[in-house]
Amino acid sequence: MEKIFKEAIEKEALLATRRHFLSSLGTGIGALAMGSFLGSCGTQSAVKTSSLKIPPHFGKAKSVIFLHMAGAPSQLELFDYKPVLAKFDGKECPKELIEGKKFAFIRGIPNLLGPKANFAQYGQAGHWISDHMPHLSTQADKITFLKGMYTDQFNHAPAQLLMHTGSARLGRPSMGSWVSYGLGSENENLPSFMVLASGGKNPDAGKSAWGSGFLPSIYQGVQCRSAGEPVLFIQNPAGVNTDIRKASIDAINAVNQETFQEFGDPETVARMGQYEMAYKMQSSVPEVMDISKEPAYIHELYGTKPGEEAFANNCLLARKMVEQGVRFVQLFDWGWDSHGTSKSGSVDWGLHQKCLETDRAISGLLIDLEQRGLLEETLIVWGGEFGRTPMQENREGKTQDYFGRDHHTDAFTMWLAGGGIKPGFSFGETDELGYATVNGKTSIYDLQATILHCLGIEHESFTFPFQGRNFRLTDVFGKVIQPILA
Amino acid sequence: MILLDAGPSDWVLFFGHFHPVLVHLPIGMLLIAVIMYFFASKKSVPYVFFWAFISAVFSCLMGWALSQSGEYDENTLFFHQWLGVAVAVLSGALAYMTAYWSQDAAMARLIKPFLFVSVALITLTGHFGGNLTHGSDYLTAYLPQPIRGWVGMEPRAEQGGANEPAIRKIANIEAALIYQDLVQPVLKQKCWSCHNAEKQKGKLRMDSPAFLMTGGEDGAIIKAGFPEESEIIKRLLLPDSDEHHMPPKGKPGFSEEEISILHWWLKEGADFKKKVKDASADAKIKTILKRYSSGESSGPYLSPVFKMSISEADESDVKDLQKLGLLVNPSAKDQPFLEVNAVNAYGLGDKELEALVNIQDQIVSLKLGKTKISDASMKQLATMPLLIFLALDHTKVSDKGLTSLEGLRYLESLNLYGTQVSDAGLASLAKIKSLKHLYVWQSKVTDAGLATFKKARPGVQVDNGFKGKWPLEIDTIRVEEKMK
Numbered sequence: 001m002e003k004i005f006k007e008a009i010e011k012e013a014l015l016a017t018r019r020h021f022l023s024s025l026g027t028g029i030g031a032l033a034m035g036s037f038l039g040s041c042g043t044q045s046a047v048k049t050s051s052l053k054i055p056p057h058f059g060k061a062k063s064v065i066f067l068h069m070a071g072a073p074s075q076l077e078l079f080d081y082k083p084v085l086a087k088f089d090g091k092e093c094p095k096e097l098i099e100g101k102k103f104a105f106i107r108g109i110p111n112l113l114g115p116k117a118n119f120a121q122y123g124q125a126g127h128w129i130s131d132h133m134p135h136l137s138t139q140a141d142k143i144t145f146l147k148g149m150y151t152d153q154f155n156h157a158p159a160q161l162l163m164h165t166g167s168a169r170l171g172r173p174s175m176g177s178w179v180s181y182g183l184g185s186e187n188e189n190l191p192s193f194m195v196l197a198s199g200g201k202n203p204d205a206g207k208s209a210w211g212s213g214f215l216p217s218i219y220q221g222v223q224c225r226s227a228g229e230p231v232l233f234i235q236n237p238a239g240v241n242t243d244i245r246k247a248s249i250d251a252i253n254a255v256n257q258e259t260f261q262e263f264g265d266p267e268t269v270a271r272m273g274q275y276e277m278a279y280k281m282q283s284s285v286p287e288v289m290d291i292s293k294e295p296a297y298i299h300e301l302y303g304t305k306p307g308e309e310a311f312a313n314n315c316l317l318a319r320k321m322v323e324q325g326v327r328f329v330q331l332f333d334w335g336w337d338s339h340g341t342s343k344s345g346s347v348d349w350g351l352h353q354k355c356l357e358t359d360r361a362i363s364g365l366l367i368d369l370e371q372r373g374l375l376e377e378t379l380i381v382w383g384g385e386f387g388r389t390p391m392q393e394n395r396e397g398k399t400q401d402y403f404g405r406d407h408h409t410d411a412f413t414m415w416l417a418g419g420g421i422k423p424g425f426s427f428g429e430t431d432e433l434g435y436a437t438v439n440g441k442t443s444i445y446d447l448q449a450t451i452l453h454c455l456g457i458e459h460e461s462f463t464f465p466f467q468g469r470n471f472r473l474t475d476v477f478g479k480v481i482q483p484i485l486a
Numbered sequence: 487m488i489l490l491d492a493g494p495s496d497w498v499l500f501f502g503h504f505h506p507v508l509v510h511l512p513i514g515m516l517l518i519a520v521i522m523y524f525f526a527s528k529k530s531v532p533y534v535f536f537w538a539f540i541s542a543v544f545s546c547l548m549g550w551a552l553s554q555s556g557e558y559d560e561n562t563l564f565f566h567q568w569l570g571v572a573v574a575v576l577s578g579a580l581a582y583m584t585a586y587w588s589q590d591a592a593m594a595r596l597i598k599p600f601l602f603v604s605v606a607l608i609t610l611t612g613h614f615g616g617n618l619t620h621g622s623d624y625l626t627a628y629l630p631q632p633i634r635g636w637v638g639m640e641p642r643a644e645q646g647g648a649n650e651p652a653i654r655k656i657a658n659i660e661a662a663l664i665y666q667d668l669v670q671p672v673l674k675q676k677c678w679s680c681h682n683a684e685k686q687k688g689k690l691r692m693d694s695p696a697f698l699m700t701g702g703e704d705g706a707i708i709k710a711g712f713p714e715e716s717e718i719i720k721r722l723l724l725p726d727s728d729e730h731h732m733p734p735k736g737k738p739g740f741s742e743e744e745i746s747i748l749h750w751w752l753k754e755g756a757d758f759k760k761k762v763k764d765a766s767a768d769a770k771i772k773t774i775l776k777r778y779s780s781g782e783s784s785g786p787y788l789s790p791v792f793k794m795s796i797s798e799a800d801e802s803d804v805k806d807l808q809k810l811g812l813l814v815n816p817s818a819k820d821q822p823f824l825e826v827n828a829v830n831a832y833g834l835g836d837k838e839l840e841a842l843v844n845i846q847d848q849i850v851s852l853k854l855g856k857t858k859i860s861d862a863s864m865k866q867l868a869t870m871p872l873l874i875f876l877a878l879d880h881t882k883v884s885d886k887g888l889t890s891l892e893g894l895r896y897l898e899s900l901n902l903y904g905t906q907v908s909d910a911g912l913a914s915l916a917k918i919k920s921l922k923h924l925y926v927w928q929s930k931v932t933d934a935g936l937a938t939f940k941k942a943r944p945g946v947q948v949d950n951g952f953k954g955k956w957p958l959e960i961d962t963i964r965v966e967e968k969m970k
Contacts, residue, residue: 058792058817134958186813188830303957325829360957367952373877373901373925420786456818479726483742485786 053184059456060486061379061419062186064179065318065329067362068163070203071156071337072384073354074347074405075413076434080147081119081128084432085390089114093391097435103389104154104407105339110391112433116348116403125424132355135363139417141424142366142375144484146414148428148437151386151444154407156337159385160205162444164330165213166473173213173464174221175448176328178473181212181219181464182457186325189284191277194326195221196314199334210330214466218270218277221330226313230289234278242282249275288320302364312361319368322378333358336384339393340404347388347403366417379419379454381447387412390433410436414447420454422486445478453480494554502552505545509615512542516577516608519584520601528588535581542574556703558618559684566614573611576604621684652676652744655781660763664751665695668762668778672744673698676733695758713752719745741785743774791823791850791872791896798822803844810838817850823872825851836862842870851875855901861887868893877901879925885911892917899923909935916942927951 076082093110117130123140136143153159158168165172173181176193185192195210203209210221224230236245253272260268291304291313304312311333318329336354337345344350362382369375388405411430417423428440449459452473459478463470494502515538523531549570553563580600587593616624629637652671656662673692679685681692681702690702701707707717714720721732722740733739740748751757754765767775799822807814811831817823824845828834835858842849849870854863855877864887867873873894879901888911891897897918902911908930915921916939924946926936936950 054816054819056819058788058821058823134960135956138954138958186827186829301952301956325827356960364956371925371927371949371951372903373879373899373923373949376899376923482785 053182055183055456056458056461057456059420059454060377061454061456062377063322063325063327063329063419064176064379064381064451064455065322065365066175066331067315067358067380067382068160068203068330068332069336069354069358069382069384070160070199070201070332070334072159072386072388072407072412073336074338074351074388075147075411076115076388076390076405077117077347077351078130078132078355079128079145079413079415080411080430080434081130082115082390082430082432082434085112085434086114088112088433097433098391102154105393105395106389106391106406107394107397110389110394110406112390113347113392113403113405116351123424125426127424127426132352133359135360139363139366142370142417143415144417144421144423144425144427146383146416146427146440146442146447146481146484147411147430148440148442149383149387149412149414149444149447150437150441151409151412154386154409156204156385156407157206159407159409160203160209163385164205164209165211166445166448166475170208171213172471173215173219173473174208174210174330175451175473176210176221176330177212177215177219178462179328179452179455179457181215182452182462183327183455185327187284189280190288190321190324190326191222191281192327193219193221193330194321194328195223195330195332196226196317197223197332197334198226198309198311198314199332200309201334203332203334209332214471215464216266216270218273221328222281224285224289224317225309226289226291226317227307227309230285231281234281234285236282245282246279249279288324288326289317291316291320298368301368303360311358312364315361315365316368319365319372319374322369322374323372338388338404339395339406340400340402341393341395343402345402345404347405350402369418375418377419379421379451380417381414381451382416383414384412390435416450416484420486422484425484427481427484440483442481443477445474446481448474449478450481450484453485494551498551498554501548502550502554505548505552506615506619508541508548509545509612512538512545512573512577513608513612515541516573516604519580520605523584523597523601528584532581532585535577535584539574539578539581542570542577546570546574556689557686559686562614562617562622562684566611566618569607569611569614573604573607576600576607580604617684619685621679621682653778656778659775659779660761662762663758664747664754664760664762664765665756665758668747669751672740672748676738676740679737680733699756708752708756710756711753713749716752719749719752722748743777746770746774789850789874789896789898791874792817792821794872796822796847796872799824799845799848807841807845810834810841814845822848823850824848825853825875827851827853828855828857829853832856832858834858836860839863839866842866846870847872849873850896853877854881855879857881859883864888864890867891871895873897875899878905880904883907885914889914891915894918894920896920901925902929903927905929907931909938912936912939915939921946924948 076085089112091112093112095109098106098109115130117132119128119130120137121127122129122137125141125143127137127140127143127145129137129140151159151162153162153168161170161172162168164174166175176195180192183192193210197203207223210223212218212220222231225232229235236242253275256268256272260272291299291306294316298316299306302312302316304310304316306313311331314331318331321329333354335344336351338347338351339345340347342350344353366375366380369378369380387408387410389408391405393400393404393406411434428442429438430436431438452459452462459472459474459480463472465471515534519531519534519538522528522534549567553567580597583593583597583600587597652675653668656667662668677692680687681690683691683693686702688702688704690707691697691700699706699708701717704717709715721730722745724731726735726739750765750767750771751760754760762775804814804824807826811828812834813825813827813830815825817825826842826849834854839854839859843866846866846869850872852867852870852873852875856879858881859878860882861884864883867876868890874896876897876899880903882905883902884906885908888907891900892914897920899922900915903925904927906929907926909932912926912931912935915924921943922945926948927950931950936948939946940948
């Protein structure tokens with residue numbers, strides 16, 4: 001008993017943060033409190049949880065599934081067909097191209113490496129797709145390629161952060177958080193932003209890639225696992241049944257409510273929302289995460305591996321979540337970093353293994369969403385955090401044992417499909433060697449602006465005041481890629 | 487030559503730019519002096535007129551400085567300038583009159599007419615000034631409809647006009663004039679507002695072929711046959727952030743297609759009389775032309791429903807529906823259109839659905855998948871005039887109910903996946919002309935029924951589930967062989 005009292009007193013002391021202290025002193029330090037009056041210290045009026053909010057314009061997409069191939073897949077073996085590069089295979093890379101450039105591992109003058117895949121054109125769109133993606137090529141007419149993507153980060157973690165938070169440094173909210181903050185959740189029993197990872201590892205950027213930054217923490221992504229318990233720490237402890245759990249959450253939240261009335265800290269409300277959501281998720285999450293009840297032909301479509309942690313399972317889960325009104329589903333699949341330092345990290349065998357794990361699942365996802373009438377309101381985004389060089393990697397000046405490519409920022413390919421996007425279209429082009437974008441240059445911010453646009457959000461006016469400044473996902477950049485909009 | 491051509495010095499223009507700020511002083515002072523003269527003590531009126539005079543003189547000087555930029559319509563400028571001078575002189579005169587004539591009854595009678603004249607003059611001067619900066623249609627641009635008709639004005643273009651495509655549909659594209667039908671409408675929509683009779687930014691007018699060919703302060707903007715060397719194209723192609731990009735930041739610019747057409751016209755000799763059929767078009771131009779002739783828009787598609795002006799639903803009605811567990815939300819901020827979603831209310835049945843009657847005129851999207859509704863509700867759905875998206879998957883809806891939906895004029899997407907609907911139902915759906923997407927996977931629809939429907943309505947995308955071979959055989963061995 002004594003312990004509990006002690007803890008309560010300590011907690012209370014913790015709550016009395018600098019700001020609470022200052023503001024309770026009243027007008028004496030009024031000038032300091034001024035900041036919070038102006039709403040510049042991140043203090044917001046009560047945060048509404050899980051209520052649906054209204055986008056500024058009509059959004060064709062209602063949800064997003066972002067398929068991030070962490071490690072950065074090679075565009076030159078998948079979608080950016082460069083026959084000229086094949087001709088120069090093994091020749092020294094022209095000096096002009098690499099002069100003054102920095103690479104993660106390439107040093108000196110590397111040799112060019114021709115595409116290690118066979119390409120053909122598919123669909124009415126005539127998209128070039130390699131034989132690594134046979135299933136996807138049957139879905140060519142649903143896809144719009146962005147072949148002129150570029151970034152300014154050549155290491156995984158910062159590049160992933162830039163992709164998901166609009167900044168290569170830590171601390172900004174992720175796209176999924178922005179979207180759930182902006183639009184709220186459709187399903188009252190599920191979080192609006194869910195994250196699924198496969199490939200045996202979380203992405204290098206870690207949890208910050210789905211963090212809520214300075215947005216209220218209720219908007220951060222909830223990571224679920226496709227093997228084992230779907231969400232950690234939401235099950236009832238031993239000896240506690242649902243009724244007791246509910247009663248204790250109600251009691252805790254009653255106290256929280258009082259605390260909120262006293263201090264007005266929005267995080268208190270966020271915490272209350274999280275307790276409630278965790279309680280609801282006890283039944284809703286296991287249900288949505290359970291793929292065992294799906295019919296056999298659906299498992300066949302995706303190529304799932306029930307009971308394992310697999311990308312294909314995650315694709316199926318993503319569909320189930322979107323069907324249930326989850327706003328933003330973020331998938332990460334680790335293992336696309338084909339430097340050529342090992343067999344599994346090669347752009348032929350290694351990349352092919354990754355494609356075997358994902359090609360059928362992604363194509364199945366497109367097909368499944370379409371036949372359920374969901375593709376027209378779900379935006380699918382596929383890509384890595386940067387591209388790979390047209391040159392063979394020569395780490396430490398040595399030729400690698402396997403075909404491999406270094407990280408590349410000047411050009412890479414991503415694709416979009418579904419809600420709000422023109423089907424069977426291609427935007428952007430690289431030069432003959434696939435080294436740099438020559439037209440349709442698309443920045444990470446442009447992509448983010450476009451994703452928000454499809455959801456009905458104007459990236460320029462969608463801001464959150466923090467530390468005296470209005471922040472937005474796209475910082476001060478970004479332009480919606482108009483030509484690809486349907 | 488260069489010296490002669492050099493424009494006004496920066497100092498002149500610097501002071502000139504204060505004119506629009508300063509002019510409000512004499513206007514205000516003059517009016518308050520008149521009001522004081524009639525309704526308050528006349529004692530201080532001369533002072534006010536005196537200061538109105540001083541500020542008017544300064545305004546005139548700065549106005550003159552601003553006019554040196556040469557960007558304004560000469561006619562309007564002439565009137566504005568001399569009226570302004572008249573106002574200045576008159577306010578000086580009035581300062582004198584109110585100070586020295588007030589005591590003399592005979593002379594004092596003359597003051598009033600002068601006061602009226604001064605008010606009239608300042609109003610006119612201000613009006614012309616406004617026309618110079620904002621354009622002559624600024625004041626009346628938003629005159630509401632019935633009154634527009636009475637005074638013989640054209641109805642106002644729909645909102646967001648500048649983002650609308652300038653060219654809608656050209657029936658006989660071959661006979662169309664490239665400039666007049668394809669180029670000019672876009673210039674008119676996106677450039678004329680700053681390069682016209684009243685305003686000539688960069689000393690450039692674009693509102694007639696002759697002016698276009700004359701060019702602006704830096705000379706010709708068109709080099710016939712050489713689009714890349716034509717200033718007009720160069721300006722359009724500059725990055726948006728460049729201060730010389732046209733139109734300036736914040737104004738809606740040319741789309742890629744519009745630039746391509748302008749480029750084509752310049753390459754074809756910038757001939758104002760040339761017809762489409764007399765010019766050689768490459769594949770890219772041909773697709774654009776095809777689009778123009780079919781009238782489909784290049785930009786993102788949006789249902790015509792969203793351009794309608796309709797009344798808003800009652801907030802209490804919306805609240806009542808939310809109590810049923812339905813999500814009811816506007817499609818977008820400040821718009822009356824509503825989207826209704828039953829994702830949290832699968833228990834909803836025909837009875838509960840009746841509550842939608844109060845917002846039936848506003849609903850554009852209705853997601854009732856997996857709910858307990860049946861054919862009985864279809865009659866009610868038919869009374870929702872603006873319905874665009876309708877999801878009835880996994881409900882008891884059957885062919886019988888679908889006959890009620892024939893009258894939905896804007897329905898674009900209909901989801902009947904997992905229902906009892908069969909070929910007969912498709913036949914009634916074929917009558918919905920606006921339909922674009924139809925989902926009938928796991929229904930009773932047969933391949934033959936689907937074929938008939940597709941023949942009747944080739945434009946509709948019907949999805950009956952994936953039927954192809956799956957998974958595909960993968961030639962892994964070949965990939966292995968190629969390995970290093």
